[in-house]
Amino acid sequence: MLMRTINRTEEAVICILLVAITLLVFADVVMRFGFNAGFMWSQELTLHMSAWFVLFGTSYGLKAGSHIGMDAFVKLFSFNNRRIMSGIGAILALVYCYLVLYGSWVYLAKMKKIGLTMEDLPIPVWLANGMLFVGFVFLTIRLFILLFAIITGKTDGFKHADEAKESMALAQEIMEEKRS
Amino acid sequence: DPIVIKFSHVVAENTPKGKMATKFKDLVAERLGGKVQVEVYPNSQLFGDNKEIEAMLLGDVQLVAPALSKFERYTKQLQIYDLPFLFKDMAAVEKFQQSDKGQALLSSMESKGLVGLGYLHNGLKQLSCASAIKVPADASGLKFRIMTSDVLAAQFEAVKAVPLKKPFSEVFTLLQTRAIDGQENTYSNIYSKKFFEIQPYITESNHGVLDYMLVSSTEFWMGMPEDIRKEVKKALDEATAYGNQIADSQDLEDRQKIVESKRTEIITLSEAERNQWIEAMKPVWLQFEKEIGKDLIDAAYQANI
Amino acid sequence: MTTVALFTLLFGCMMLGIPIAFALGLSSLATILMFSNDSLASITLKLFEALSEHYTLLAIPFFILSSAFLSTGGVAKRIIRFALSMVGHIHGGIGMASVMACMIFAAVSGSSPATVAAIGSIVIVGMVKAGYPESLAAGLIGNAGTLGILIPPSIVMLVYSAATEVSASRMFMAGFVPGIMMGLMLMLVLYVVARYKKIPCQPWAGLSEIFSSGFSALGGLMLIIIVLGSIYGGIASPTEAAAVSAIYAFGVAIYGYRDMGPLKSIPWRKNGEGVVAMLARNLGQMVVTLPRIIVDKEINKVVLDASKVSIMLLFIIANAMLFAHVLTTERIPHHIAEMIVQWGLSPWMFLVVVNILLLIAGNFMEPSAILLIMAPILFPISMKLGIDPIHLGIIMVVNMEIGMLTPPVGLNLFVISGVTKNSMGWAIKSCMPWLMVLLTFLVIITYIPWISLCLPEFLDKMQGY
Ligand code: NA
Ligand code: NA
Numbered sequence: 010m011l012m013r014t015i016n017r018t019e020e021a022v023i024c025i026l027l028v029a030i031t032l033l034v035f036a037d038v039v040m041r042f043g044f045n046a047g048f049m050w051s052q053e054l055t056l057h058m059s060a061w062f063v064l065f066g067t068s069y070g071l072k073a074g075s076h077i078g079m080d081a082f083v084k085l086f087s088f089n090n091r092r093i094m095s096g097i098g099a100i101l102a103l104v105y106c107y108l109v110l111y112g113s114w115v116y117l118a119k120m121k122k123i124g125l126t127m128e129d130l131p132i133p134v135w136l137a138n139g140m141l142f143v144g145f146v147f148l149t150i151r152l153f154i155l156l157f158a159i160i161t162g163k164t165d166g167f168k169h170a171d172e173a174k175e176s177m178a179l180a181q182e183i184m185e186e187k188r189s
Numbered sequence: 190d191p192i193v194i195k196f197s198h199v200v201a202e203n204t205p206k207g208k209m210a211t212k213f214k215d216l217v218a219e220r221l222g223g224k225v226q227v228e229v230y231p232n233s234q235l236f237g238d239n240k241e242i243e244a245m246l247l248g249d250v251q252l253v254a255p256a257l258s259k260f261e262r263y264t265k266q267l268q269i270y271d272l273p274f275l276f277k278d279m280a281a282v283e284k285f286q287q288s289d290k291g292q293a294l295l296s297s298m299e300s301k302g303l304v305g306l307g308y309l310h311n312g313l314k315q316l317s318c319a320s321a322i323k324v325p326a327d328a329s330g331l332k333f334r335i336m337t338s339d340v341l342a343a344q345f346e347a348v349k350a351v352p353l354k355k356p357f358s359e360v361f362t363l364l365q366t367r368a369i370d371g372q373e374n375t376y377s378n379i380y381s382k383k384f385f386e387i388q389p390y391i392t393e394s395n396h397g398v399l400d401y402m403l404v405s406s407t408e409f410w411m412g413m414p415e416d417i418r419k420e421v422k423k424a425l426d427e428a429t430a431y432g433n434q435i436a437d438s439q440d441l442e443d444r445q446k447i448v449e450s451k452r453t454e455i456i457t458l459s460e461a462e463r464n465q466w467i468e469a470m471k472p473v474w475l476q477f478e479k480e481i482g483k484d485l486i487d488a489a490y491q492a493n494i
Numbered sequence: 495m496t497t498v499a500l501f502t503l504l505f506g507c508m509m510l511g512i513p514i515a516f517a518l519g520l521s522s523l524a525t526i527l528m529f530s531n532d533s534l535a536s537i538t539l540k541l542f543e544a545l546s547e548h549y550t551l552l553a554i555p556f557f558i559l560s561s562a563f564l565s566t567g568g569v570a571k572r573i574i575r576f577a578l579s580m581v582g583h584i585h586g587g588i589g590m591a592s593v594m595a596c597m598i599f600a601a602v603s604g605s606s607p608a609t610v611a612a613i614g615s616i617v618i619v620g621m622v623k624a625g626y627p628e629s630l631a632a633g634l635i636g637n638a639g640t641l642g643i644l645i646p647p648s649i650v651m652l653v654y655s656a657a658t659e660v661s662a663s664r665m666f667m668a669g670f671v672p673g674i675m676m677g678l679m680l681m682l683v684l685y686v687v688a689r690y691k692k693i694p695c696q697p698w699a700g701l702s703e704i705f706s707s708g709f710s711a712l713g714g715l716m717l718i719i720i721v722l723g724s725i726y727g728g729i730a731s732p733t734e735a736a737a738v739s740a741i742y743a744f745g746v747a748i749y750g751y752r753d754m755g756p757l758k759s760i761p762w763r764k765n766g767e768g769v770v771a772m773l774a775r776n777l778g779q780m781v782v783t784l785p786r787i788i789v790d791k792e793i794n795k796v797v798l799d800a801s802k803v804s805i806m807l808l809f810i811i812a813n814a815m816l817f818a819h820v821l822t823t824e825r826i827p828h829h830i831a832e833m834i835v836q837w838g839l840s841p842w843m844f845l846v847v848v849n850i851l852l853l854i855a856g857n858f859m860e861p862s863a864i865l866l867i868m869a870p871i872l873f874p875i876s877m878k879l880g881i882d883p884i885h886l887g888i889i890m891v892v893n894m895e896i897g898m899l900t901p902p903v904g905l906n907l908f909v910i911s912g913v914t915k916n917s918m919g920w921a922i923k924s925c926m927p928w929l930m931v932l933l934t935f936l937v938i939i940t941y942i943p944w945i946s947l948c949l950p951e952f953l954d955k956m957q958g959y
Contacts, residue, residue, distance in 0.1 A: 024797045027804065031556060034737035038730045041368070045330060047353040049342060052549065059555070060546035063812065066805035067515075075802040076513035076809070077911050079902075081919040083511040091511075098510035105520035108527065109541065112534030119246055119535065123301050125262060128239065128337045129354070141542050166511055193531070201657055202870055232657055232866045234822050240543045249536035356549045358604075359731040361662060362647050366728040383655060383662040 019069050026062040030055055050129040057127075057137055064144030068151040074168040083166065091165040098167070099156040106149040113141040191226040192413060194421070196252040197241045199233040204381060205439050206254055206309060206401060207231050209432025216424040224417055227252075245406050246302055254309055254401040258338040264297045265480040269489055271340035272477065273347075273396050273470040277493045279310060279437065282398050285492035290485060295402070304410050306422065307429045309401040310436040311375045316396070317388035317453070318371030319364075324462055325469040331370040334360050341373075343473045344397070348466075357382070364388060375399050377436070380443035385453045392456045394466060403429065496529040496824050504817070508902060514918065515806075518813035518903070522820045532823060537816065544815035549733055550649050551811060553603055555804035556736035557612035558913070560717070560743040562800040565615050566792070567747030567754050569714040574620035576711035579703045582696035586688030588624040589634055590681045592617035596638035597677045600645035602721045604652075604732045606898045607807065607905040609642030610635060612739070615913040625694045628914065630687070633924035636910045637932060638680055640895035643861065645673035647725075647732055650861045650894050651887065657869040660883045664950040668884045669891065671949050676935050683931050713746045749780055754792040756783035803912040807905075811860065814903045818863040827855060827864075831871040841879040845940050848872055848886075849893060856897020860905065864897070865890060881943075888946040892936050899925045899932070 033055050040046050070076050083091050121135040130137070158164045194217070196210050214227040236244045238259060244250045257270040269275070276282045285291045286308045295305030322328050329349040335341040337354060345352040353369060363369040365387040372384065378399070379385050403425065413421065447453060458466070474486060503521035508514065519541070526532050564570045581587030595617055599609045614635050621631035643650040646666035655662040687693075699707075708715075721739045724730040730738055748755035752762075757779060763772050787793055821827055834847050855864045869890065876886045898906040901922050911921040939945060 020794075020798055023801045023805070024794060027555060027559065027797060027801045030552065031559060031737050031740050034552065034556070034734055035741050038724070038734045038738060041332065041353065042729045045332065045351055047332070047351060049337070049352070049354055052354050052356070055552070056546045056549060059552055059808070060542060062555075062801070063545050063805050063808045066801060067809050070802055070805050070809070071513075073802055075806045075912075076515060077806060077908060077918050078511050078513040078517070079508045079918050080511045081917075082509045094510050098507070098512040101507060101510070101520055102512055102516045105516050105523060108523040108534055109519070109538050112523070112536075112538035113542075115533065115535035116243075116247060116539050120243070123246065125243075125301070128262060134243075138542050138546075141538060167513055228825075230822070232870065234866055235819070236540065237543060237547050239547060240539060244536045244539055247533055247536045247539060249532045355731070357656070358550050358649055358652055359733060361652055362604075362725070363731050365663075366726060368728040368730065381656075386661055386663045 023066045023069060026058055030058050030062065053127060053129045061140045064140045067144055068147035071148065071151045078167055080166065088165050092159050095166045096156065096159045099152055099159060103149065103152050106145050106152060109145045110142060117142060191224055194225060194227045194251040195230060196227055197230045197235045197250045198254055199238045200231065201381065202231045204377065205432050205436035208435055209309060209428050212431050213425055213428035216428055217421065220424060221420055225421060248409065251409050252405050254403045256336065257400055257402055258336045258341065261338055263301045263303060266294060266297045268340050268477055269481045269485055270398055270400060271338050272474055273344045274467045275489055276398055279313060281492045285489045290488045299407060302407050303404050304407045306403040306405055306425055309403055309429055310433045311399045311401065312377060312436060312440040313395040314373045314375055314397045314399050316371055316373050316392040316394050317379055317384050318390050319367050319388060321390045321456060322392045323456060324465050334369050334372040340473065340477055343476055344470055347470045347473050375440065376444040376447065377439050380447055385447045385450060388453055390454050390456055394458065396466065496525060497826055499529060500525045500820060514902060515810040515813045518817045522816045525820055530823065540819045541812055541816050544812035550605060551808065553605060553608040553733045553736040554611050554807055556740045557608050558804050559800040560740040561612055561615050562796045563743035563747040564714060565619065566796045567751060569747055569751055570616040570619065572711040573714045574623060576707040577620060578624060578696055579699040579707045582624060583698045585695060586685040588621050589626065589684040589688060592621060592635060593638045593677055593680050596635065596641055597645060598718060600641040602725060602735060603642050604647045604649040606640045606642035606895065607909045608736065610639035610906050610909040614909060618914060629924035632910050632914055633928045634684060636899060636906045636925040637928040639906050640898050641673055641677060644669045644676065644891055644895060650865060650891055653862045653865045654869055654887045654890060657866055658873045658883060660887055664884055665887050667950040667953055668888055668946045672888055672939055672945055675945065679931055679935055713750045717742055755790055756786040806912055807908055810908055814860050818859040822867060827867045831868060835871065835875050841881055844879055849936060849940060852890060852893035853896060856893060857900045858903050861894035861897060864894065882947060884950060885943040885946050889940055892939050896932050896936065899929055
């Protein structure tokens with residue numbers, strides 16, 4: 010139940026961000042063409058929301074198995090060897106997360122210390138760019154879960170097996186709704 | 190190991206700023222050969238102009254030269270250079286920049302860890318537009334693309350025009366299809382960014398200045414051994430003087446090239462027309478007097494005399 | 495040493511099956527950590543810049559969202575039915591129509607992946623429905639989609655003209671003839687392939703089917719007109735037009751055709767209803783059901799699916815920019831280009847070397863980054879050798895097109911893999927044979943400057959410049 014709530018919240022945030030970006034750009038066009046006006050802040054907000062969208066959504070993408078990779082080589086090996094290779098891969102991906110987390114911490118701390126705000130919005134830079142850190146924390150958690158699944162033999166790679174099940178569940182829900 | 194100075198800028202190598210950077214690199218190589226090494230990264234190869242200052246604060250870029258409007262986030266005082274019709278020509282700009290008050294502005298961002306090392310000219314701004322503009326009333330209701338700056342926004346609002354912000358890659362098409370009516374820029378930018386090809390009119394308004402400030406991080410600059418720092422500063426000053434000389438002649442050359450292209454018409458203003466513009470835009474000074482400081486504005490205005 | 499480490503890490507990670515984005519990011523960060531004085535902080539700053547300072551990249555999620563609404567809602571089905579009725583009886587007809595669609599969308603969008611994102615899923619499904627193997631369809635569209643940067647408007651051309659002295663509008667004009675020529679070449683090859691592979695033709699459906707399917711597809715076909723019209727009518731920029739198309743696609747799927755969403759199976763006109771009553775009822779229902787859109791499961795799924803693909807693509811692109819940033823800070827492309835410049839080649843040989851250099855760079859870097867580094871170095875040499883700057887520009891653009899399709903960093907490959915939900919390896923295999931057409935085209939473009947220069951020179955003469 011808790012996992013389900015977390016999932017739904019995550020999905021909702023991602024969808025809301027994409028819809029908000031689209032509406033904001035559309036509003037820009039309407040304002041300029043229809044009302045001969047414009048917002049100075051809309052470009053900066055749009056661009057930052059798109060960065061939040063990607064950074065926040067990347068860990069979800071790992072869960073949903075939507076990140077693409079080259080699996081041709083790994084496929085040549087047996088299930089257990091694939092697990093070893095993917096395990097190393099997951100650890101390397103964790104190293105990547107660690108490096109980004111470390112770098113972004115230094116960067117954000119520097120911005121906070123200087124007290125820099127964004128160009129058009131009165132928001133501190135460290136807060137606006139903080140999604141860099143948050144997104145990679147989520148990604149780290151997801152990678153640990155994946156690594157655990159690989160170790161316990163539940164999966165052998167980055168494409169999560171649960172994904173198929175889950176989209177089935179969603180399809181079923183839609184079917185049920187249709188019936189009612 | 191030599192001290193490496195990464196000089197990052199966002200324009201092409203054949204612009205005044207680009208040539209200044211190359212000159213600086215050559216001078217340093219000649220005089221401080223084994224001790225200091227300058228690497229120039231033009232065309233936003235390293236970072237774009239929104240992020241290059243942040244990268245410098247992190248210590249991975251040592252020298253940048255953004256447009257003065259870009260410093261709004263670091264100090265409100267530098268907004269003075271965006272005030273419309275404050276300087277009548279580049280000589281006045283140069284005079285103010287070299288004055289005590291102008292030089293003091295170089296250290297206005299010390300609390301943010303930035304140290305100004307000098308001013309680099311580009312030139313005076315003109316208005317390019319899809320329709321002919323002679324008097325302020327002609328600009329009323331038209332849409333102009335500007336850089337982020339409260340002063341520049343207020344300047345266009347003062348003549349009832351609509352200031353808009355859009356990235357360069359979009360601006361070109363928007364100007365071409367007349368979704369945006371015009372923009373303000375120096376002759377050399379209008380030429381190098383090809384705006385003259387798609388904007389049928391350029392009003393020679395000389396209404397504002399577009400200059401750059403050479404900036405380093407205090408941490409890096411003060412961290413250099415004093416004798417080396419002095420030599421580097423000397424090379425930088427010489428390169429800047431050289432760059433400014435080029436900027437002045439390039440302004441005229443690019444204006445001439447634009448005229449010869451026959452793709453656009455340059456509209457010059459009579460004294461009376463120009464006064465109308467000044468009258469319409471001057472209230473902007475009052476609006477920003479508090480943030481900038483009245484004495485500073487007065488001092489800048491004195492440079493015209 | 496640095497170069498070796500960078501590439502070893504990249505390929506090593508990819509062999510282990512790590513998602514490409516992570517492989518690019520890890521190899522970049524680790525290389526910086528081990529060999530460079532740069533801090534990790536400024537590299538993560540670069541990562542954030544790659545995600546937050548590229549407005550034109552937003553066209554990708556917008557077009558993906560728009561095509562998700564069209565293909566899930568049954569709008570695409572109607573368009574496919576119409577296309578089948580028009581050209582289904584011709585050998586390779588649907589494929590040719592798909593290339594045509596790519597050419598039209600190339601005139602709308604300034605980037606290649608955005609072009610594929612806009613119509614890829616729809617036309618690939620259409621071709622599969624008409625009996626084409628999916629890989630053939632995907633390969634064709636992956637290639638035709640590269641036209642996005644050759645047919646104006648083009649972001650890559652803007653970058654080229656900003657980095658050199660070349661006129662942007664002349665570059666745009668110069669792209670027209672080569673763009674159409676490449677489209678025709680793809681159609682021609684497809685015709686031969688369709689004949690050879692004996693891809694079935696549909697029987698001629700008759701005029702009445704054309705009219706009825708055309709009428710039913712009108713709402714979907716209007717999208718092209720709205721997007722084209724909003725750009726060339728001076729309403730929106732190419733990126734903004736992509737957002738407009740997403741909003742339109744939503745409107746037409748949910749309120750126009752009502753294949754999904756809260757108004758599903760509620761007819762526009764009930765039996766015996768007057769016109770005024772009908773309009774009033776529909777308008778009222780649209781307003782009243784607005785809140786239900788937010789919780790509608792089917793609509794949510796469309797947005798979520800579009801989000802997943804967009805996030806995947808944008809995250810790869812950001813990490814690819816990071817990778818290019820490391821190459822730049824280590825000045826690797828600079829050194830190679832400067833070395834070539836010193837060889838003192840003849841124009842003919844110089845162009846061969848330029849093509850090879852750009853093709854290799856195209857494997858690892860994203861087009862704008864390549865142009866910003868290479869154009870200023872190669873431009874002055876080609877001027878000295880008497881190569882026309884416009885011609886050089888078109889050569890570079892065609893090379894960038896090919897780079898969209900070459901692994902490991904090939905944006906069109908990622909989009910194809912994302913929208914068809916197939917693996918990267920599959921996408922590479924599908925696009926590879928068609929790449930031969932592009933390479934042939936590159937040779938033609940390189941050694942016949944007239945193709946690139948005829949239109950801009952003709953227009954200049956007309957206007958008396
Ligand atoms: Na295009
Ligand atoms: Na590539």
